[in-house]
Amino acid sequence: MKIRTKLFIFIPLLVLLLNFIAFFIFQSGKKVQESYDVMMQRIFLYKQISFETQENLRFLSSYLIHQDEKNYRLLIEHKERLEALQTTLIHRRLEGNDALTLENYKNMLDVFLHLEQSIVQKLANKQFTDYAEQYNEIEKISTFIREDSQALVDLELSTYQPVYKQMLVNIARMNELGGMLFILTTILSIVFAIWLSRSIIIPIHRLVYAAKQISAGELDAHIPRINGNDEIGLLGKTFQKMIENLRILISKNMEILEKEKLVRELELKALQSQINPHFLFNTLNVISKLAYIEGAERTSELTVSTSNLLRYNLRKLDEPVTLREEVEHVKEYFAIQKARFRDRITFQLDVDESCLSQVIPCLTLQPLIENAFVHGIEGMEAGAVIQLSIQAKRNCVQIMIADNGVGMSEDVRQAILHSSSYSLSKKGHSTGLGMENVLRRLQLFYGVEKLVDIRSAPNKGTTIILTLPKRQRGEKDV
The missing domain is CATH 1.10.287 (Helix Hairpins)
Known part of the structure; x- marks a missing residue:
């Protein structure tokens, strides 16, 4: 059985049981309240009738004495209230001797209202000598109504006494049953919690413990079944x-x-x-010194540049360098190429000194310059120009390598930008590093994909623009 199914079965059952208990207690309390309300309404009715009878008699007396409009209005108001209570009393029913007492009570109230109406009518007709006997009689009836009201109240209390005792018994049973149901639901909740813990939480804790052991390198840790x-x-x-x-x-x-x-x-x-590289460096240095002694200064300088170029190329590629080191390496490379091409090429350098502390992967600029020589200007007889510009921009350093050579088609440009098989096959002559290798190392070093832009067209030259985030030596490298 799935966990979701278990929860959908047991939790609604528990909620239904609790709702049943609450409904049972509510219904029992409602019945007790209704029974109590019925008794209190009857007692209150008798008390109101007794009170309104005395009020009617009081205002009737005041009206007989003063015969003013205020007392007459108050008399009529209380008379209407008493008639309303009489209408409510008519629907009341009793049995046996109690029924006789209630009927007598209704008749007295009816006679009281009739005599009151008669006295008011005689006063209105100026018959002042005819209402004295009726007033004495209405006083007696008022006394009888008050006594019978109290008797009916006592009758209600005596009638309700066994009902009240039975109600107490029912309440006791209800409380006992409610307590039993409460204990039952508590036990069921505890059982459900224990079952849920054993079937869900404990296995998860075991898996978590095993996962922690494995993450610590203990591959032989016991995996609980x-x-x-x-x-x-x-x-x-x-x-x-x-x-x-x-x-x-x-x-x-x-x-x-x-x-x-x-x-x-x-x-x-x-x-x-x-061959040991140091042996080769030492040999080149000896050749350089010998050429200098013999007066061949240009040969000596070319030999030194070749030695420096070879030494730099054998550095570890995973160690970052500064732009200053890269620029010096490019100068050495151009000195060698200058000896080869002589006046056919011109190298233009425009460098912002504030950018030279920027760190960059080793062997980044020289392969790109070499690519400009090999694929851009190598076939030009004169007027070839290669330009290296390094400028500080907002939050970045912009490096631009431009030549006025043969350029490239749009397909080739897109292939280089998207690291296709074309760019992988075009490797440099001295470093063995193609453009794809250089661009990919830049992306990995800075953690940014879009660093390079190439602008070129056939016979229009090529411009490579590198936009590098600013980074100083000592910052975390990829």
Whole structure:
């Protein structure tokens, strides 16, 4: 059973049980309240009738004495209230001797209202001598109504007493049942929480503990087996399968590393059989000094430039350098090319000194300059120009390498920008680094994809623009 199904079954059942308990308690309390309201309405009715009877008698007396409009208006107002209470009393029913008492009470109230109406009518007709006997009689009836009201109240209380006792018994039973249901729901909640913890939380904690062991490098850690067809069981099986695949992958990687180690050892032995670079540097230095002694200063300078160029090219490519070092390396390279092309080429350098502390991957500018020589101006007989410009822009350094050579087509330009097979095949002559290699190392070094823009057209020359984020030596390098 899935976890979602378990939750949709047990939680609604628990909520329904709690709602049933609340509804049961509400209905029991409602019945008690209704019974109590009925009794209190009856008692209140008798008390109101008794009170309004006395008020009617009081205002009737005041009206007989003063015979003014105010007392008459008050008399009529209370008389209407008493008639309204009489209408409510008519619907009241009792049985046995109690019914006789209630009927007598209704008749007295009817006689009281009739005598009151008669007295008011005689006063209106100026019959002052005829209402004295009626007033004495209405006083007696008022006394009887007050006494019977109290008797009916006592009757209601005595009638309600067994009902009240039964109500107390029902309340006690209801409280007992409510307590039992509360204990039952509490036990069910605890059982459900324990079951949910054992089936969900505990397996997850075991998987988390195993994951922490594996993340610490303990690949032989015990993976708990989780039974069941729910999501936790599936997660446990998947996790176990993942660890097995990880162990197999690591085993294969170890084999690959061992093979690479053997290959590196073979490469090292092969390199050991080659000419020691320091021997070559020392030899070039001896040739340079000898040429200088013999008076061949240009030959000496060319030899020194070649030595410096070779030394720089053998540096580690993963170590960043400053733009100042790259510019000096480009000058050495151009000095060699100047000896080759002589007056056929002109090298223009425009450098902002504030940018020379910018760090950049080693061997970035010289391969691009070399690319301009090889593919741009090598076939020109005269007037060839290569320009290197380094300027500070807002939050970046802009490097521009331009030539006035043969240019390139749009297809070739797009192929270089998108690192296609064309750019991979065009490698330099001295470094062995093609343009694609240079551009890719820039992207990895700065962590930005769009650093390069190439502007070119056939017979219009080529301009390569590098827009590099500002970075000083010591900052984290890729």
